[in-house]
Amino acid sequence: MSKTDFLSVVPLFILTSAAILILFSIAVKRDHKVIYVITTVSLAIDFIFLVWYKATATWVIEPLFIFDGFGTFNTGLILLTALAVTMISYAYFEQREERKEEYYILLILATLGAIVLVISKHFVSLFLGLEILSVSLYSMIAYLRKRARSDEAGIKYLILAAFSSAFLLFGMALVYTAVGTMEFSKIASHLSSLEAMPVIVFAGFGLMTVGIGFKLGVVPFHMWAADVYEGAPAPVTAFIATVSKGGMMALLVRFFTAIDGYQYHGLILIFTIIAIASMFIGNFLALRQGNVKRVLAYSSIAHLGYLLVAFLAGGTLGIEAVSFYLVAYFITSTGAFGILATLSDRDRDAELLDDYRGLFWTRPWTATMFTSMLLSLAGIPLTAGFIGKFYLVAAGVREHLWLLVVMLAVNSAIGLYYYIKIIATMMEKNEVERPASNELNPSVYVVSGVTMAILTILLIWIGVHPNGMMVLIHELLALD
């Protein structure tokens, strides 16, 4: 193992050692605060290391990993999101669960899995990353054992995720049977030497699409999304919505670019149908929901549909658009679920629309932050969501994907309705005096409050001055 090999995988080492350290520290003494600090510090160190160790060129560890600009960018994004989720988790779990320490091990391992996923260039590392991520998520979803619905959400996710993994694996096996290698680049070179794609490879890609589609939660593989979002604890929901889906999206972009899937019209057609169906069905189902968590679940289905537009456009601009949109989407989703977590009381999450009635009059700052998150999800100017959507449209227009671009515009208009509905509810005067829930010492909430404020500022900052982020993405992707 050369020195560069070692330095490249240090981010993975830091995470694994943090998980082991927490394990030992729990064996010595259960202290939520200590565990929380270890988690925060290790994630922060990991990110600082990533920034400090500026890889100047793409580095490959044969045959499993590739460390390029795209991978580094997504790794950083995943680490920062995991950090934000940790910040939200402290106040949330402090008041809800007696054994809250193991949650952080699972969180770190899930982050590790997502990072392995975004730097993989081989079916084995893809599978490994995906399963580290998924198996940690099963237990995170069902973590609050006393809640009736968390078990249900956990088992639903487990059965469906294992089901989709089986599809993914069978697809991989078919591709491997046909081409005799599991490395993305070698599959590509083998396929390009053939005149037409063999039926067995096409079937393999089809099965893999089912597996990937499940993880992304796009129509028609979206059935789990709403139930899991509703049943899982709010910080975990934030994690699934961002890291799990974003990691899979990054992998999809890498795989599709590597095998140059754009030349196969069958695959393009399948993904176009998936994108359009996700946008429409996600938005229409969100319209008739009264549960904020479910609204956000369906809206995330629609957002993945938007992302697929830039993915289908492809090329440098397409990948840049996907990266930028992921940043905007990560910030807004983490923020929205974070606020949901701070508003929740001991017994249940603040998920009904009624919980938000009159929020502007009782907690004006929280309501303002939530409003800006929702406006960004809707894609209103001056927020990161708007610039992200603009980028997607630009990528689509350049490749003349008129149908998809028109669908995106129509759906943004539909989506506006249910975001505005939540905001309007927060504006209403609340006549019924709600009994004050027995909350913890307010100092516990300071950390989550500060995190929310930072996320809101970032959201508006990127919305007003998107240049910095654009240049960063552009430079990282240009790395070769």
Add this chain to the structure above:
Amino acid sequence: MDQVPTEAGLILAGVLFTLGLISVLIRRNIIFMLISVEIMLNAAGLAFVVAGAKWSQADGQVMFIFILTMAAAEVSVGLALILQIYHQLKTLDSDAANKMKG
């Protein structure tokens, strides 16, 4: 001795996979759903072994070991969850564990 043809192995894997798939969809008992998913995973594993044999590489078998490990991890979490559900609902009918709608 003649080798088993690749197609035969793949067809067997495909049949197993389909059986598992049908069984997940029609079974109502959560434990049987879990077993069916395991059958699907093992079918995929078998396909990997067949493919590895075709190319005479170890990769297929390596992948199979990974699949076994992952399936074991999944079952252990799954059974723990099933115990929890049984405590709460006193049944393993998957229709009973369906409180969330919409």
